[in-house]
Amino acid sequence: MDGALSVALEVLTFRAGYNASVVTLGATCLGVAAGVVGTFTFLRRRALISDAMSHATLPGVVLAFLLGIAFGLEQRNLPLLLAGAAVTGGLGVFLVQLITRSSRITEDAAIGIVLSVFYGLGVVLLTYVQSLSVGGQAGLESFILGQTAAMRRDEAIALAILALAAIVSTVLLFKEFRLVCFDAEFARGLGWPVFRIDLLMAGLSVFVTVIGLQTVGLILIVALLILPPVAARFWSDDLRTIVILSGCIGGASAWIGAALSAAFADLPTGGIIVLVAGVLFVVSLLLAPRRGAVANGWRRMSLAFRLRRDRALAELLAAEREAGPITIGQQARLWLILSGYLRNGRLTPLGRQRAMAADRNFRLWEEVLRSDRAMVPPEAAFGIDPVERLLSTEQLRSLERGLLRPAGPEHAS
Amino acid sequence: MTWMEFMQVDFPALATAILAALICGVLGNFLVLRRQSLMGDAISHAVLPGIVVGFIVAGSRSTLPMMGGAVGAAVLAGVLIELVRRFGQIEPGAAMGVVFTVMFALGVVLLEQAAAHSVDLDADCVLYGQLEDILWFEASGWWSLFDREALSGLPRELTTLAVLALVTFALLGLFYKEIKITTFDAGLASALGIPAQAFHYGLILFVSLAAIASFEAVGSILVIAMLICPAATARLITDRYGAQLMLSGLFGVGSAVFGYVAAGFVPGWFGADWALSSSGMMAVVSGVFFGIALVAGPRYGVLATRVFRAAPVPRPETI
Incomplete structure (x- = not known):
């Protein structure tokens, strides 16, 4: 050998x-x-x-x-x-x-x-x-x-x-x-x-x-x-x-x-040349940045994580405003406490800030779907990526105008 | 040539080839109609490593381990093609090409290792088949077909294919309507409550089984030819589903018979003492059938549509 x-x-x-x-x-x-x-x-x-x-x-x-x-x-x-x-x-x-x-x-x-x-x-x-x-x-x-x-x-x-x-x-x-x-x-x-x-x-x-x-x-x-x-x-x-x-x-x-x-x-x-090429293919399939399977899986997981975190924050915000029951899961609660967004069952100032941003982003996304979903680039993660970064100021302003109608007074301020 | 010679040498080879051609010819319709013709090509290449592993594990060319290995490899190939397509976002053709070539390469490397230790398995037998080696020593004449003792000595390639043919055609008859609907309109089938996906995988499974059972006897090249050529020939001649199935079976059997005769007997008529590869010749004959239909087909042939300008009457696919 x-x-x-x-x-x-x-x-x-x-x-x-x-x-x-x-x-x-x-x-x-x-x-x-x-x-x-x-x-x-x-x-x-x-x-x-x-x-x-x-x-x-x-x-x-x-x-x-x-x-x-x-x-x-x-x-x-x-x-x-x-x-x-x-x-x-x-x-x-x-x-x-x-x-x-x-x-x-x-x-x-x-x-x-x-x-x-x-x-x-x-x-x-x-x-x-x-x-x-x-x-x-x-x-x-x-x-x-x-x-x-x-x-x-x-x-x-x-x-x-x-x-x-x-x-x-x-x-x-x-x-x-x-x-x-x-x-x-x-x-x-x-x-x-x-x-x-x-x-x-x-x-x-x-x-x-x-x-x-x-x-x-x-x-x-x-x-x-x-x-x-x-x-x-x-x-x-x-x-x-x-x-x-x-x-x-x-x-x-x-x-x-x-x-x-x-x-x-x-x-x-x-046979052996093709097998070597096959190994290089598998390495590429798994490890390539951006398009590789590992990178893709990581991206998908982090998107899912961000979505769950933002949903939980938005729900907490709504519960605080309407004094309703808090409905987020145990895992999400633990994670929010660890990131310093939640203390003693209430949102911290930092958490409130994040929650407001998340809530606004969800509403903007709803507005995007209502007006024209083609305005965001297709590679954007729908409902998760911050809308502000995807659109021009012009488009954002028109979206916000739509947002004013159904929203309460605290959004207008 | 005596009866005994025919029954011992030609009958088992011819019957094996006819059964393989019949099963593959009819199953091929569903691949051709679903535009998945190359699935047959991919599967018949991808089973090679499974066959070799089965051979190495068993240490001999017994049917069950090799069949088991081949089925495992076929399933693995199907899963890998799907994985590569999904994770790599690659077009299906290229995904198929990637998977089956690498698996075939693995098979070739393993085969070389196995062949170094034994003389029983080599590349030739897998690529061209060994139709000439299928012999029925127990036969003494046509009456042996009714002699239980002689029948028990039938070559196992032949009995395997016969069982597979029975199962395949029984299932085809049983699910005739369902298969028809899933083939032409998977969406409609799902709406009617027919599990189109299950039928798709069932079809792939049976194509794999047919490829594997035929492999050893007639070689991978004839399997690919029989999965595609008869069905494509029938497609040039008829629009009717039932006729399509019948004709493809007929063309498959015809290719087997004419190919066998052309390879085995025709050189002898010219005084030569050698024979040509019969499975290769069967593939060539199926190609000749296709060529004739392509040129002279009554409705869709080139002569009918181009030369005589008789534009084909637009007619919806009859289901």
Whole structure:
């Protein structure tokens, strides 16, 4: 175990020999490219089309292999195999669009059809290849689940260069992609060639899928296109930041995953890379500030707490005024005493001040609901946030005018 | 080919494939009509870690532990998808993609560990199924179907699917009307006092069961194909619910039979001594059916709507 760990550490720091370092570097570049390109397909709500596309590469790989044999090329001509994968992968995306546009079949069904039929065809062709008496068939299966062990040095370098090319193209097309992702109709109205931009986006996804076949394999490459952007989305609302973060998460997953699989012989590269990405996703889901589950839960709890405290204060105030019975619960009473708002069953001066503010805020909120609830920004906590801070003085004044009517004389003062 | 050979080799494989295609084909309607086709895809990927854990725990490929593990994984996947969707405020498609890919990756890693210690389970068997390995040694001819002793030796994949088919179709018949209403109008169903949510989860449960029972025999790829292709093909041909169910079952069975013949026998007719993957071929045949319906469907096919300009008569969905 210790030996394996030190190997992992060596690979992580690119000291484990030239070959392992190059393969890890190639995988890392692929991860970054997948994270960057995947961000746009995710935001365009096309995440699962990548699934159809990646499964559709299998028949292309096998057909290219058969073509290579027919022309007497060497057994494992990688560029040819990947070109075949790109052709059928692209065809898969095209068919999903075609089926959705030209018939009543919905997109989810079209994705499922293309995915299963193309993959089935690939499996049939694989069994045909296995019946032939030529070498190199075993290499084909490694495209399904990915295996970096079989990767050659020059292939890894080519992979890194191609991944960098994908990243650079995305950066160059950033403005176009951003517009289409956020408002395709608006872009079309402005005269942008939305269809062609979509096509470019799909083309880049196919490209990333194809160069990822060797490392991650065709079933799991879709994970590298989905997980990093979804994880990055938790940390920011700014597209530029999301793209950069997503690239970092994808790159880190591939880097750590490739190192681990180099160190432990029976860890499949694709699977372990996706698991690392999954861990990063879970961390983001839980711990991201603002959008993360922990922060969300904390915010919800503190809002509920504030609401209960303000209600209790307002009720105490009303009970004092009308000399009615005090109806707040034991817990709320204890908390109010601890915060110094309540002493000997009566509101302290500070407590009275808070209670007046809370009571006024409740009334203002009622007034907001009565006049126009669209005047407060949608992200405000309804009924809890102080209305004064959400509205302009102008709006507040008109609300207060409404408040004067039903309210008693002590509010007018 | 003798009767004995057919009953020992082809009959069990073909019957298993037909049952799997029939169950998945009919259940798939509800996924396609509810626009949840990819639930089948997600489930059939996500059950992998459960199957492998069941295998590791039991130490052999016995049905119950693997089924148990798979059902556990399917339920876990359903819960996780819902959690990720709710806590992450992510669109359902991406939430599904996140959960099933990670679970599948976990399955692949576990599988590799399991395969290192035993030769009984590997990626091939899970991805493509082992239809060719389903054999009925006790059979000596067609009369074995009525021979209690021989029947007790039926391969367990086949008996599992037969039981599941009986239960599925009994429930479908029993709740025919309720399922119909919840599928087309969940709101109306709730107003009528039908627990639409319960039917939804029941459907997901049965899709998982079908996926799991079929998995080992025919592989995940055929499960996905059969859940979606026959239902989508029927959708291009008919507007009537009853006909939709019938046709999808028919297309499922047709894909299984033609696929089996095309994979197993056709190469032999050309003098080859090898066979192709039958579950892959069945998926291809179901795709061919879909393609034919897409192009030449009488009302909704591309030829009917585009080329001959016979605009489809707008007609409300008949329930």
